[in-house]
Amino acid sequence: MTDKNMNSLDDVINNLPNVLPENSGIIICGHGSRAKIAEEEFSLLAKGLRARFPTLKIEYGFLEYSSPNIHMALDRLREDGVKHIFAVPGMLFAATHAKNDIPSVLTTYKESYPELTIEYGKELGLHDEMINAFQHRVLESLGHATVPAAGTLYDTMLVVVGRGTSVVDANADAAKLTRILSENLGFGWSETVYSGVTYPSVGRGLEMALKLGFKKIVIAPYFLFGGRLIDRIYAYIDKVAAENPDVEFIKADYLRDQSHVLNTFITRIAEISQPKSENEVGLMEDFQRRLAAGEVDVHHHHAEFQPDETSEAGHQHSHEEHSHEAHSHEAHSHSHSHTHEKTEEKPHSHAQEHGHHHAPYKHIAHPFGPRTMINDNVCCCFMRQFPQNVIDEEKAIKAEREGTPMCKRS
Secondary structure: OOOOOOOOHHHHHHHHHHHOOOOEEEEEEEOOOOOHHHHHHHHHHHHHHHHHOOOOEEEEEEOOOOOOEHHHHHHHHHHOOOOEEEEEEOOOOOOHHHHHHHHHHHHHHHHHOOOOEEEEOOOOOOOHHHHHHHHHHHHHHHOOOOOOOOOOOOOEEEEEEEOOOOOHHHHHHHHHHHHHHHHHHOOOEEEEEEOOOOOOEHHHHHHHHHOOOOOEEEEEEOOOOOOHHHHHHHHHHHHHHHHOOOOEEEEOOOOOOOHHHHHHHHHHHHHHHOOOOOOOOOHHHHHHHHHHOOOOOOOOOOOOOOOOOOOOOOEEEOOOOOOOOOOOOOOOEEEEOOOOOOOOOOOOOOOOOOEEEOOOOOOOOOOOOHHHHOOOOOOOOOHHHOOHHHHHHHHHHOOOOOOOOHHHOO
16 A cells, blocks of 8 residues: 555555545456356355445456356446446456456456546455455364464364466465465464366375374365355365265365455455556556567457357357366367447457467376366366376276266256
């Protein structure tokens, strides 16, 4: 914060309606999911912010899969007289969606409505309030209301589940979070595993953790909302727990619209409302500079949910299901042929119709990565990403587990 009167979170919360310009509006931008629970829980963020600031105009929108899309939410703000839009990504870490895809949508929209001012804020990140939110969930799972005395949890292991992406910094942030909680709460040991393309996978990570000999293990997913990824994580916990009945596995809940999470959104909104220093560049300006320099590979500004879609014709993806977390498209190919729902909108300048292919994540075949899910019948979403030789190798050494993969259950 650059404003001397905005020194604490309480100041931010109490003064936000007053520090924003007249005719301001807020939009929270998410990825979108085929899982309705994720869509519904994301909407609770806007509901929670509206309850705190009833005089502010607050909307939310998604990149794809879900309605309203970001354009639709921006339309609502504009039609409600908003001239200054403050957009924040509803994502935990700064992977591709937060860094490129959302600001691309915002840039496209501003090209159609140049009279608008659009500012863009940071991802939730490892803000103190996010750490507090996650710590609360972990303590809650253990039945503790406050941080226990040193030594209380020395017999317990903490396993944090991050989203897992091809963006190294995002994976590193999840590992940093694990260390912070481990020291704050005093666990006997801690490890980080991932549900995405990187390693170690949830299943293999838990198998390795068991070798340390702890008889009580807390598994805490650092996710905002439910959906297929949370289902996959819990399915793997159940699988490993069934195979190890002498160990107590404790599932922590994910974050949702917890008060600490809402506090972080408020802080991010307030940050972008503050005057910039002389040499400071905003995130929107930084994206536009990188776009002009050819440094940006945009995936989704053209792929928003279409309210009249009855199928996915013209928008075929061959990658795993998404959630509202910070992550990038690790490996997929897709084609698009469509128009946005806004008939009055000017043509996009960012290549609205195209086909492209993204190279697989370089560690997709890591022996402790997502290949360990092959034949486990927990999830089959990664299958198209593997080279055939990887699939053949895993099937040769591991019998197929009976059951229907989580991602195919209705």
